[in-house]
Structures are given as C-alpha cells and as structure tokens.
Amino acid sequence: MTAVIDKGKCNGCELCALYCPLDVIHMEDGIAVIRYPDECWHCGACRQDCAHDAITFQFAPAMLGI
Amino acid sequence: MASILGSETHRLKADVAVIGGGTAGLNTALAAAEAGADVLVVDKAHIQRSGAIAGGIDHFFAYLDTGPSWDTREAYLGWVSRVARGAANIKIHEKVYCDELTAAMERIEKMGVSLHQPDGTILRTQALGQPGPIAINFDGKLLKPKMAFAVKKKHIRVINRVQVSNIYLHNGEFAGFAGYDIRNGDFYEIQSKAVVISTGNTNRMFKSQTGNPFNLWYCPANTGDLHRAAFDAGVELANVEYIRLTIVPKGFSAPGFNAFFGMGGKFVNGLGQQFMQNYHPMGDKAPRNMMVWGALQEVRAGRGPIYVDVRHLSAKDLAHLFLQLGIDKDTLPEFLKAKGYDREGALIELTVSEPMQARPSELCGSGIKIDETCASNVPGLFAAGDASDQMGCLHMCMAGGYAAGKHAARYAAKVAHHAPLPEKALDDERARVFAPLLRKSGMAAGEFENIVRIVATDHFGPYKSEVSLTSAIAKLNGLDHFREDLKANNLHELMRCHEAMNIQSVAKIVAHAALARKESRFVPYHYRSDYPETNEDCCGLVVVRKDGETGVATRFERLHYDA
Ligand SMILES: Cc1cc2nc3c(=O)[nH]c(=O)nc-3n(C[C@H](O)[C@H](O)[C@H](O)COP(=O)(O)OP(=O)(O)OC[C@H]3O[C@@H](n4cnc5c(N)ncnc54)[C@H](O)[C@@H]3O)c2cc1C
Numbered sequence: 206m207t208a209v210i211d212k213g214k215c216n217g218c219e220l221c222a223l224y225c226p227l228d229v230i231h232m233e234d235g236i237a238v239i240r241y242p243d244e245c246w247h248c249g250a251c252r253q254d255c256a257h258d259a260i261t262f263q264f265a266p267a268m269l270g271i
Numbered sequence: 272m273a274s275i276l277g278s279e280t281h282r283l284k285a286d287v288a289v290i291g292g293g294t295a296g297l298n299t300a301l302a303a304a305e306a307g308a309d310v311l312v313v314d315k316a317h318i319q320r321s322g323a324i325a326g327g328i329d330h331f332f333a334y335l336d337t338g339p340s341w342d343t344r345e346a347y348l349g350w351v352s353r354v355a356r357g358a359a360n361i362k363i364h365e366k367v368y369c370d371e372l373t374a375a376m377e378r379i380e381k382m383g384v385s386l387h388q389p390d391g392t393i394l395r396t397q398a399l400g401q402p403g404p405i406a407i408n409f410d411g412k413l414l415k416p417k418m419a420f421a422v423k424k425k426h427i428r429v430i431n432r433v434q435v436s437n438i439y440l441h442n443g444e445f446a447g448f449a450g451y452d453i454r455n456g457d458f459y460e461i462q463s464k465a466v467v468i469s470t471g472n473t474n475r476m477f478k479s480q481t482g483n484p485f486n487l488w489y490c491p492a493n494t495g496d497l498h499r500a501a502f503d504a505g506v507e508l509a510n511v512e513y514i515r516l517t518i519v520p521k522g523f524s525a526p527g528f529n530a531f532f533g534m535g536g537k538f539v540n541g542l543g544q545q546f547m548q549n550y551h552p553m554g555d556k557a558p559r560n561m562m563v564w565g566a567l568q569e570v571r572a573g574r575g576p577i578y579v580d581v582r583h584l585s586a587k588d589l590a591h592l593f594l595q596l597g598i599d600k601d602t603l604p605e606f607l608k609a610k611g612y613d614r615e616g617a618l619i620e621l622t623v624s625e626p627m628q629a630r631p632s633e634l635c636g637s638g639i640k641i642d643e644t645c646a647s648n649v650p651g652l653f654a655a656g657d658a659s660d661q662m663g664c665l666h667m668c669m670a671g672g673y674a675a676g677k678h679a680a681r682y683a684a685k686v687a688h689h690a691p692l693p694e695k696a697l698d699d700e701r702a703r704v705f706a707p708l709l710r711k712s713g714m715a716a717g718e719f720e721n722i723v724r725i726v727a728t729d730h731f732g733p734y735k736s737e738v739s740l741t742s743a744i745a746k747l748n749g750l751d752h753f754r755e756d757l758k759a760n761n762l763h764e765l766m767r768c769h770e771a772m773n774i775q776s777v778a779k780i781v782a783h784a785a786l787a788r789k790e791s792r793f794v795p796y797h798y799r800s801d802y803p804e805t806n807e808d809c810c811g812l813v814v815v816r817k818d819g820e821t822g823v824a825t826r827f828e829r830l831h832y833d834a
Pocket of ligand 1: 316489497
C-alpha cells in the first residue's frame with residue numbers, strides 16, 4: 206500500500222505520472238494508476254502536484270504494525 | 272541505427288553534459304550555462320521531482336558571520352575537521368563550499384524559495400555535533416521544482432527518463448556516454464567535451480526495517496549506476512567503504528532526526544533513560560554516527576526500544592516540529608498521526624535505519640574522488656553532490672554543484688573537438704542493455720537484488736571483518752552468472768534489472784574498499800571487529816580503482832587537519 210489515486214477525482218492531467226521519481230505512476234485509459242505500489246518511496250511529490258486532491262497515502266500494515 | 276526494440280537511436284552533442292539532474296546536477300547545469308557552455312542534462316527520472324529532495328527539504332547548514340565565534344568560516348571548517356576527520360579534504364571544502372556559500376544562498380532566494388521564516392527571521396537549530404545553531408530551518412518543499420524552472424528559463428536542454436548505462440573514454444580522456452529511455456526504449460549516444468556526474472549515492476543494497484527495499488531514508492532511485500560505470504571506465508572512487516545509517520521512525524524510514532533533536536527532543540531507551548552522554552559528550556547533539564552507535568549499544572544491551580521524548584516541548588515548539596517534519600518528508604506527519612504519536616504524552620518510537628552506501632558524515636561525500644576543481648582522475652570527467660567523495664547534504668550540493676559546473680565549462684571551452692565514441696562498444700552496449708527484454712524466461716530483478724541485499728547485510732551491514740568481507744566478495748562474485756538470466760517484461764523492469772546489477776557491482780567495490788581500511792572509523796559506519804580501534808595512521812582516504820588482475824586496486828591518501 207502506498208499512494209492511492211481516486212479515479213473519480215483524477216482528471217488525467219498526467220503530472221504525477223510525468224514526475225514520479227520512482228516511475229511508479231503510469232497513465233492507463235487517461236487515468237493515473239499506481240502501477241508499482243511496492244516501489245513507492247512515499248515522497249509525496251505526486252500529491253503536492255495534484256490540483257484535484259485525487260491522491261492520498263495509505264501506509265502498509267508492516268509500516269504501522271511493527 | 273535502429274535499436275533492438277525497433278525504436279530510435281539518438282546521437283547528441285554538448286559542451287557539458289550533466290548526468291543526474293538532482294540537487295547538485297541542476298546547480299551544475301545553471302553554472303555551466305551561465306559560463307556560456309551548451310549544456311545537456313540527462314536524468315533517469317524527471318528533473319521536476321527527481322532525487323533526494325523530490326518531496327521537500329528543510330535544513331540548510333550555513334555560517335552567517337553574525338558575530339559569535341561558532342558562526343564563522345573557521346568554526347565551520349573546525350566542525351568539518353572534527354566530524355569528518357579522515358574523510359573530508361579541508362582544501363576542497365574551502366573551494367567548493369565556503370567560497371560558493373554566499374552565492375548559493377542568494378541563488379536559493381532568487382529561485383523563489385526563502386531561507387527565512389514567514390515573519391522574516393532566520394530560525395536556526397543545533398544538532399549533529401555542530402559548533403552552534405547553524406542549521407537554518409526553512410520551507411524547501413518547492414525547492415526542486417523551482418530549480419527545474421530556473422533550468423528551463425535558461426533554455427538548458429534536458430532529457431528526462433533516460434537511464435545512463437555506460438561511459439566512454441578516448442585516449443584516456445572523457446568522450447561520452449550511453450543510455451536508454453525507460454518510457455519508450457530509445458537509445459542515446461551522447462558526446463560531450465566534459466561531463467559532471469551527480470547521480471547520488473547507492474541505495475537498496477541492504478535490508479530495510481519493513482522488508483520493503485523502497486521504504487528507505489534516501490532516494491531508492493539512486494542505485495550507484497554511475498559509481499559502477501565510472502569505476503569500470505577507470506575513475507577513482509573514495510570514501511566508499513563507509514556504510515551510513517541514521518535514526519528513523521519505527522516503521523517508516525524517513526528523515527526527522529535533525530528536526531527531532533535540533534528542536535530539543537530527548538533520546539531515551541526502553542527504561543526511559545537518556546543515554547547519549549554515555550557515548551558522546553555532546554549527548555543528543557552528538558554527530559549522527561555516534562547517535563546510531565549509542566542506539567545500537569542500548570538495544571544490544573537489552574534496553575530497547577528507543578524513543579524520542581518530546582513531551583517537554585511547548586505546544587508551539589511541537590507544532591513547529593510536526594510542520595518541519597512534513598516539509599522534509601511530506602507524508603511523515605500523517606504517518607506519525609496514524610501511529611497515534613500526536614496524542615498528548617506519546618513517545619515516538621525510533622529505530623536504526625537500513626544501512627546504505629554513502630558518506631560517513633554530513634560534511635563529505637562517498638564516490639567519485641574529486642579535487643578542488645571537482646575533477647576526477649579522468650580528464651573531462653567531474654563529479655558533484657552525493658556521488659562525489661567530498662560533497663553531501665543540501666548546502667554542499669547547492670554550492671559545490673555550482674562549482675563543478677563552472678569548472679566543467681572552463682575545461683570544455685579549451686577542448687577543440689568532441690572525442691569520437693567507440694562504435695563497436697556502443698553496439699555491444701545496446702545489446703547488453705536490452706538483453707533482459709529479449710529473454711523468454713529468467714530471474715526477476717527483485718529476486719537477484721534481494722540476494723545481494725542479504726549478502727551485503729549479513730557481511731557488512733554495518734559490522735565487518737576480513738573474514739566477513741572476503742566471503743562477501745566471493746558470494747557476490749558467485750552471483751555473476753545470474754546476470755545472464757535476468758528477465759524484464761517491460762522497460763520499467765529493464766531499469767530495475769540494471770539497477771540490481773549496479774547495486775551488486777558497487778557492493779563488491781564497497782567490500783574491497785572496506786578490506787583495505789584496517790581500522791575502525793566513524794563507528795558503526797566502518798566498524799572492523801578485527802580492528803576495532805581508530806588508528807591515526809589511517810587518517811585519510813582509501814582510494815579504489817579498477818584493476819585488471821584482481822578487480823580492485825586500492826591506495827591510501829593521507830589527509831591533514833590543523834586541529
Ligand atoms: C528525504 C531527505 C531529506 C533530506 N533533508 C536534508 C536537509 O534537510 N538538509 C540537508 O542538508 N540535507 C538533507 N538531505 C540530504 C540532501 O538532500 C542530499 O545530500 C542532496 O539533495 C543530494 O543531492 P544530489 O544531487 O547529490 O543527489 P539527488 O538530488 O538525489 O540527485 C541524483 C539524481 O540522479 C538521477 N540518477 C540516478 N541514477 C541515474 C542514471 N543512471 N542516469 C541518469 N540519472 C540518474 C536521479 O534520478 C536524481 O535526479 C535529505 C535527503 C533526503 C533523502
């Protein structure tokens with residue numbers, strides 16, 4: 206678990222997919238998708254660049270549970 | 272010529288090429304362009320948000336000459352001499368940091384990022400063995416995009432999403448490099464009169480606290496790609512024997528250490544006792560390696576877990592702390608909240624982070640060995656930032672990155688013609704780079720990388736000895752044949768394959784360098800159980816270079832300090 210994109214809010218601007226430093230986010234059918242959730246660094250760049258509040262973060266059970 | 276994928280090959284030329292458009296690299300690009308050079312920046316991510324400060328940054332170390340004796344160039348260099356003794360070359364620091372500091376601070380402000388608080392004051396805190404409160408707290412959340420904008424405004428050419436895979440010399444001098452686009456598979460062959468390598472340190476080499484190799488303090492996209500390529504081309508590396516660790520929140524390897532202890536948090540063990548005075552006279556404001564050392568000893572003695580106690584902080588200071596934590600790592604405050612640490616009276620559990628191949632102190636680097644002009648031993652090849660053996664942290668990457676750009680431009684201006692690229696080697700490289708995509712079956716990059724991680728962690732992550740290092744090298748060499756089996760299903764996985772191989776190669780270099788340092792220094796960053804004491808005769812750099820016969824040749828270069 207990682208950055209999570211709300212499909213309803215994403216307007217397909219592509220900024221997060223363009224900028225993600227880990228190449229984790231890709232566009233699929235005009236919507237940004239977290240294609241490699243296990244490789245998310247949680248840097249929060251995508252969320253900062255999203256003008257539509259479409260991105261939130263969920264922390265993996267291993268992060269919260271240990 | 273068409274690449275293996277049927278996509279295009281591009282051949283480009285520049286006066287100065289910058290490999291790695293992170294903090295240092297973008298300053299390099301600005302300097303070289305301002306000096307009149309035709310500049311090209313190549314980054315495996317996108318310079319808008321790539322590298323260490325993608326999501327933000329919050330401390331800038333600087334002396335401001337405001338009067339007190341701790342606030343001077345001399346006091347700063349004294350700090351360097353104390354906490355980076357044996358790794359930092361003071362002459363280089365004077366040139367690449369001190370001489371460039373004022374301009375670097377002006378540049379930050381000019382880019383539209385303020386080093387001041389909203390009320391116009393400068394807020395400074397002290398931690399990490401500093402002589403006084405020299406860490407400027409500021410809001411650097413937008414520093415990276417603003418730097419990218421400055422580069423754009425200068426019309427500097429930038430190629431994003433190209434992973435540089437190899438570099439080439441001609442008659443012993445730098446000629447150019449190759450890389451491929453991780454989004455469309457295009458192959459790049461680039462000639463430049465000078466190059467500056469600024470690709471950061473090597474991450475993902477050691478096991479992480481949650482088992483996920485991307486849950487790291489430093490940027491997981493920096494995987495030593497150019498440490499490996501430069502080394503193979505005959506470039507000397509230094510300070511690579513050190514294994515850096517820090518103190519991070521339990522569960523999330525994020526920065527915060529500097530803010531926690533700079534704001535007056537108390538480092539306590541499971542018995543509620545402050546323990547750092549037992550390990551260093553500066554207590555909770557000791558250099559980072561000593562904080563890690565203290566934590567490791569407490570846990571080993573059964574007095575874990577370790578915490579930062581912030582219960583005594585005023586509501587205002589606590590609010591500033593949480594704000595500051597979120598500037599450095601965007602998602603950290605909500606993680607701490609999800610853990611319940613915003614409750615009154617909560618102790619924040621910390622842990623020792625994953626090890627990493629990186630500098631042993633804030634005040635030096637680890638990687639390509641540079642001189643006072645940021646030049647390596649190969650004419651035309653310069654280095655800056657975390658990828659160099661002398662620079663690290665924001666202040667040095669901003670200041671020293673710029674210095675590297677000036678020197679590279681000066682060098683390029685004297686070169687009449689671009690050196691030719693070796694055509695046969697480029698053809699071989701194209702085949703090598705795309706090979707994992709063509710295999711019908713094979714090993715996934717993650718599986719290979721995981722074995723490297725286990726070996727590195729077990730044998731030198733961080734404790735080491737001659738036996739552990741020698742057997743690590745044997746095991747890492749034993750993995751070589753799997754490289755021919757690596758399989759990628761797409762370009763993203765192809766990048767991960769090359770990263771995994773580079774991490775393995777750098778791990779071998781690290782182990783060789785560590786064998787040569789027969790003492791302990793910056794414990795636990797270089798803790799040799801067979802040589803547990805620091806030896807003044809070893810006060811200097813272990814310099815490593817590729818050697819045809821044994822693989823790695825080492826030499827020692829003494830460093831001198833006034834104090
Ligand atoms: C989360 C975090 C917070 C920090 N906070 C502070 C702080 O408050 N104060 C401070 O002084 N220091 C801080 N540091 C340290 C400081 O940010 C770094 O030392 C500095 O930013 C490193 O700059 P760099 O240019 O060397 O590397 P980076 O900025 O990481 O740049 C490296 C670049 O190289 C690119 N790259 C890598 N491999 C390749 C390849 N094969 N081909 C092409 N490009 C490649 C990457 O995509 C990246 O853009 C922090 C570090 C982190 C990770």
